[in-house]
Amino acid sequence: MGDTDTGAGRTGVLRGAMRGRDPGEEHRASTPLELLFDLTFVVAVSQAARQLHHALAEGYIGSGVASYAAVFFAIWWAWMNFTWFASAYDTDDVPYRLLTLLQMAGVLVLAAGVRSVFEDGDFAVVVVGYVVMRLAMITQWLRAAVAHREGRAGALRYASGVAVVQLGWIARLWAPPGAWAWTTFLVLVAAELAVPAWAETGSRRTPWHPGHIAERYGLFTIIVLGEVILASFTAIQSAVTGRGLSASVLLTALGGLLLVFGLWWIYFTGSDAVLLTLRTALTWGYGHYVVFAALAAIGAGTEAALAASEHHAHLSIRAAGLAVAIPVALVLLVLGGLHRATRTGAAGHAPLLTAGALVVLVLGFCAPSLGAGGAVLGMGLAVSVTLAAHLRASRSGRPSAR
Structure with missing residues (x-):
């Protein structure tokens, strides 16, 4: 891949070009920032598991499992998207680190809203935290589109696809409760899952390792x-x-x-x-x-x-x-x-x-x-x-x- 680099010597620079990493790079290991990012998800996973336990102990098995599956999707999907993006475009410059910090803040906001989902079916705080994380991700994809000529088409597809789905999550907050709310949830989950398949088709595959x-x-x-x-x-x-x-x-x-x-x-x-x-x-x-x-x-x-x-x-x-x-x-x-x-x-x-x-x-x-x-x-x-x-x-x- 002609427009890639190994990432050597860029750690902590003020601003670097977000070119694609080399998919064949040797000794590619997780960075300290990635490990710190994961730690915020410990809080979110802990909150989801704790609330599932409370729901099971109180005998609310069906609603508890449904709420757990919904909350965990938001946790997992945000983590997965950052992980694959970082594998392809980790510049580790100051803007990259600050946008990652914003995503970490979004994780904590999401974790704070987990209890409301289980107790009241209220997704407002979870959606706010999720959208914060996804907006930071959109910005990262736009940076990649500007700097990485070979990956521009795929990066723009990611940015636009993620943005459209986020509008759907925000609009869902006004969906009536009950079956319709869960129907719209499943539709938006399908849309989220479809974005990578759409963005990476053809020759638009991002250079993840x-x-x-x-x-x-x-x-x-x-x-x-x-x-x-x-x-x-x-x-x-x-x-x-x-x-x-x-x-x-x-x-x-x-x-x-x-x-x-x-x-x-x-x-x-x-x-x-x-x-x-x-x-x-x-x-x-x-x-x-x-x-x-x-x-x-x-x-x-x-x-x-x-x-x-x-x-x-x-x-x-x-x-x-x-x-x-x-x-x-x-x-x-x-x-x-x-x-x-x-x-x-x-x-x-x-x-x-x-x-x-x-x-x-x-x-x-x-x-x-x-x-x-x-x-x-x-x-x-x-x-x-x-x-x-x-x-x-x-x-x-x-x-x-x-």
Whole structure:
């Protein structure tokens, strides 16, 4: 690509030309600014998971899950758009840093509005924070369009597409409540998802770095797993303080730790994703919405399971077990599909992940017989066995489609 550079020597300059980065650049790693940017999303993810836990504990399962899915889309989509843009156009000059700061402020505003979405269905604050982030992103794309001749057509498509959809989000605030509000939400989600496919078609592909993208997704996975650990620890600490260390608390703690460690190991087994085509890249990027949202929901489900086992929740033991089992199963199933689509280490063993997901779901249904703690421990063991079977199959020489 003729109009690209490696980005060397530009860190913190007053103003630099926003040319495309070299997609083949060696040793491309996440920058300190990207890592700081991710930390603001810890707050947003934590707020979403906490409110999901409260909704589950109060028995508002349907509305709680719907609100969680909607809020998490805004969190994930804003993070994903910045991540892919930064992989292609990270100049790290002063305007770039200030616009990133503006996006970080938008994340915190969005996080402040999460509770209102769950309690009142009020998206006003969330939309304000989201639009702030997206306006900063539009400005970044316009900078890229001015400076990067080869990527101008795609950058202008991104800027115009994002701008039009933001007008839709603002207009949606006046939509009548009920089914119409959710219909307009789904229409706007489809429009958001369509913008990258429209902007990158033909010869307009932006110069993102495949290895850098894979690393960024891996780092965010660790951040979300950290939220699961924190949520589980908080719930366990509260239970121990209230009633002491019971068998149910101990089993839940052990099972939750096994789940986190096992899912982490499965995610990072194999080579980096091979994102050679736009279709593969979109499959990888979009599929992680389910991975990230489900991982964060495991923490909320674990808290709900503990509350149910201690009789502090308006939730049956079976529902509490499924609150953990369903997100774990979703992670396993989607990872199997993503690894197959991107030819990474687990691709040849997707049936193992599917089998593990089915066992986890059965254990969730059996929670009344096993107890909430026993069910969570069983799920942790099931994920561990799934991981062990995958590793053994890999070592035995069966195909891993790397």
